Amino acid sequence: MIEVKNLTKDYGTTRAIENVSFTVPTGQIMGFLGPNGAGKTTTMKIITGFMPPTEGQVLIDSLDAIDHSLEVRRKIGYLPENTPLYTDMDVVGYLTFVQRLRGIPQSEHSVRTRRMIELCGLGEVLKKDIGELSKGYRQRVGVAQAMIHDPEILILDEPTVGLDPNQIVEIRDLIKELGRAKTLILCTHILPEVDATCDRVLIVNRGKIVADGTPASLRAAASGHDRLTVEIKGPSDQIRSALEGLPGAARVARGDGADAEPLGAGCSRFVVESASGHDLRETVFAMVRDRQWILLEMHHEATRLEDVFRQLTVGADAQAAAGSTS
Amino acid sequence: MTTVLANTWTFTLKELRSFFNSAVAYVILTLFLFITGWFFASNLFLVNQADLRDIFGAIIPLIFLFFVPAITMRLIAEEKKTGTIELLVTLPVRDVEIVLGKYLASLILLAAALALTFAYPLTISILGDPDTGGLVGGYFGLLLMGAAYLAIGLFTSGLTPNQIIAFITGFVIIFVLYMLDKIIMVFPSAIASVLEYVSVGYHLDNLARGVIDSRDVLYYFSLIGLFLFLAVRTLESRKWR
Numbered sequence: 376m377i378e379v380k381n382l383t384k385d386y387g388t389t390r391a392i393e394n395v396s397f398t399v400p401t402g403q404i405m406g407f408l409g410p411n412g413a414g415k416t417t418t419m420k421i422i423t424g425f426m427p428p429t430e431g432q433v434l435i436d437s438l439d440a441i442d443h444s445l446e447v448r449r450k451i452g453y454l455p456e457n458t459p460l461y462t463d464m465d466v467v468g469y470l471t472f473v474q475r476l477r478g479i480p481q482s483e484h485s486v487r488t489r490r491m492i493e494l495c496g497l498g499e500v501l502k503k504d505i506g507e508l509s510k511g512y513r514q515r516v517g518v519a520q521a522m523i524h525d526p527e528i529l530i531l532d533e534p535t536v537g538l539d540p541n542q543i544v545e546i547r548d549l550i551k552e553l554g555r556a557k558t559l560i561l562c563t564h565i566l567p568e569v570d571a572t573c574d575r576v577l578i579v580n581r582g583k584i585v586a587d588g589t590p591a592s593l594r595a596a597a598s599g600h601d602r603l604t605v606e607i608k609g610p611s612d613q614i615r616s617a618l619e620g621l622p623g624a625a626r627v628a629r630g631d632g633a634d635a636e637p638l639g640a641g642c643s644r645f646v647v648e649s650a651s652g653h654d655l656r657e658t659v660f661a662m663v664r665d666r667q668w669i670l671l672e673m674h675h676e677a678t679r680l681e682d683v684f685r686q687l688t689v690g691a692d693a694q695a696a697a698g699s700t701s
Numbered sequence: 702m703t704t705v706l707a708n709t710w711t712f713t714l715k716e717l718r719s720f721f722n723s724a725v726a727y728v729i730l731t732l733f734l735f736i737t738g739w740f741f742a743s744n745l746f747l748v749n750q751a752d753l754r755d756i757f758g759a760i761i762p763l764i765f766l767f768f769v770p771a772i773t774m775r776l777i778a779e780e781k782k783t784g785t786i787e788l789l790v791t792l793p794v795r796d797v798e799i800v801l802g803k804y805l806a807s808l809i810l811l812a813a814a815l816a817l818t819f820a821y822p823l824t825i826s827i828l829g830d831p832d833t834g835g836l837v838g839g840y841f842g843l844l845l846m847g848a849a850y851l852a853i854g855l856f857t858s859g860l861t862p863n864q865i866i867a868f869i870t871g872f873v874i875i876f877v878l879y880m881l882d883k884i885i886m887v888f889p890s891a892i893a894s895v896l897e898y899v900s901v902g903y904h905l906d907n908l909a910r911g912v913i914d915s916r917d918v919l920y921y922f923s924l925i926g927l928f929l930f931l932a933v934r935t936l937e938s939r940k941w942r
């Protein structure tokens with residue numbers, strides 16, 4: 376279990392994080408999500424004992440991360456941001472080096488190395504220098520070194536940055552696989568990453584936690600962003616005003632964006648955003664039937680986590696900017 | 702205690718491997734042998750005297766001035782630059798083990814370089830009759846002096862992520878210690894004797910005369926201890942900023 380209590384960290388005069396508190400229970404995969412500069416890396420550096428906070432405390436299984444530094448470091452596997460690795464060592468040599476320093480008995484080295492190679496798909500690059508590896512393979516070496524001692528706690532800081540889409544899917548699958556039996560913190564500024572892998576999401580912005588919940592609960596809590604796309608055959612402006620007149624419709628916009636399918640003759644497409652708690656599907660259907668138009672398509676999209684994220688981060692920034700100018 | 706030794710040795714092996722993987726070791730050893738050999742040969746044949754005192758007392762200390770910071774500049778600075786330091790210090794190892802391991806690797810490289818120059822006094826012993834006491838003391842003194850320089854170089858490598866800056870800072874500190882006993886004439890005698898004691902050359906001269914005095918040895922060990930301690934502090938510096 377990871378307990379983070381009231382962490383504040385100042386770099387000189389810059390406050391990177393302020394009063395950050397959260398608890399990650401054993402076995403949870405927690406996404407630590409926030410835009411660049413939000414303070415994710417800073418928080419991880421403190422949890423892993425790389426540096427102390429300006430104020431606050433971290434407890435790992437009730438042990439203070441500073442007072443019991445060595446013990447705490449034994450429990451954690453860490454992949455720092457940008458995956459720093461010794462480029463002049465080969466993969467097996469490096470994994471052996473890490474095992475020695477982690478005090479793993481020599482007799483277990485080859486078994487553990489083999490397990491990591493299998494798990495992380497490193498079979499083809501065993502003897503290569505790490506410096507010669509592609510970004511994707513390097514990332515896997517980074518995950519392998521973090522996992523080799525089978526830690527209770529795994530901390531991965533932006534593990535998919537710089538990877539191509541196929542590699543991203545592979546690393547995500549790997550994380551899901553690994554995370555099953557571990558307490559895992561996954562830092563990322565990429566939203567689908569947490570949606571795809573995490574039990575819980577913590578959203579940070581400007582050094583503060585702005586949301587905490589499961590991906591589903593965060594979606595539910597967000598207001599007014601359910602979107603209904605409809606394609607209707609009938610007079611366009613009448614349809615529009617009818618939609619706008621519906622109780623619970625917050626906003627109506629034309630739905631023929633660049634990537635939309637071409638419309639049939641006499642048809643128009645609209646996107647209706649509903650106010651929170653309203654499901655407009657039935658009312659729209661009834662309205663079309665009453666007016667004797669023809670409903671060609673209806674597509675309902677629940678609030679996306681992207682929207683929650685944007686609302687919490689960009690919105691907060693806008694508010695902060697407005698606050699500072701007024 | 703055993704884990705301290707084991708971890709230290711793991712770091713030493715890693716650094717030795719990367720010295721020899723990156724050709725740094727070969728370049729340095731070759732250059733060192735070549736330069737010392739050249740001075741040795743010119744002393745031997747031009748002046749026609751087999752005098753080792755010059756080589757031990759003046760030439761090798763001068764070469765060390767450049768040679769030693771070149772060995773150490775990479776050791777910590779590179780880790781700070783690439784970020785591997787973060788992996789290293791979040792492993793369950795002590796900062797002392799990291800510093801000692803790296804230090805030992807550099808010391809082994811330096812000792813190897815010195816050992817290779819054995820060929821020269823060996824030649825002299827065939828041609829003439831060298832002062833064996835001076836020879837042993839001279840080598841011992843050079844090793845101690847080199848060891849102190851290495852500690853200084855390792856410390857300056859920990860000050861910055863930039864190897865060039867690490868080299869230059871190391872060079873300057875070593876240069877000052879090297880020059881102290883050469884400029885004492887301009888100081889009043891009370892200060893001069895202090896400066897002399899602090900200078901590296903004074904103690905080396907004693908040892909090269911074949912006198913192994915515990916005060917000289919203690920001097921070098923204090924330098925080594927002080928700068929290794931400071932090197933450990935540079936690793937901890939992330940904690941007090």
Ligand SMILES: Nc1ncnc2c1ncn2[C@@H]1O[C@H](COP(=O)(O)OP(=O)(O)O)[C@@H](O)[C@H]1O
Pocket residue numbers: 386389390391392409410411412413414415416417418
């Ligand atoms: N070493 C540092 N010195 C000064 N400021 C820093 C340092 N590291 C991070 N910061 C600042 O602290 C804030 C948080 O950074 P960081 O923790 O890296 O965010 P994230 O990982 O979420 O992108 C940023 O404003 C960043 O500029």
Ligand SMILES: [Mg+2]
Pocket residue numbers: 412415416417456533
């Ligand atoms: Mg970051």
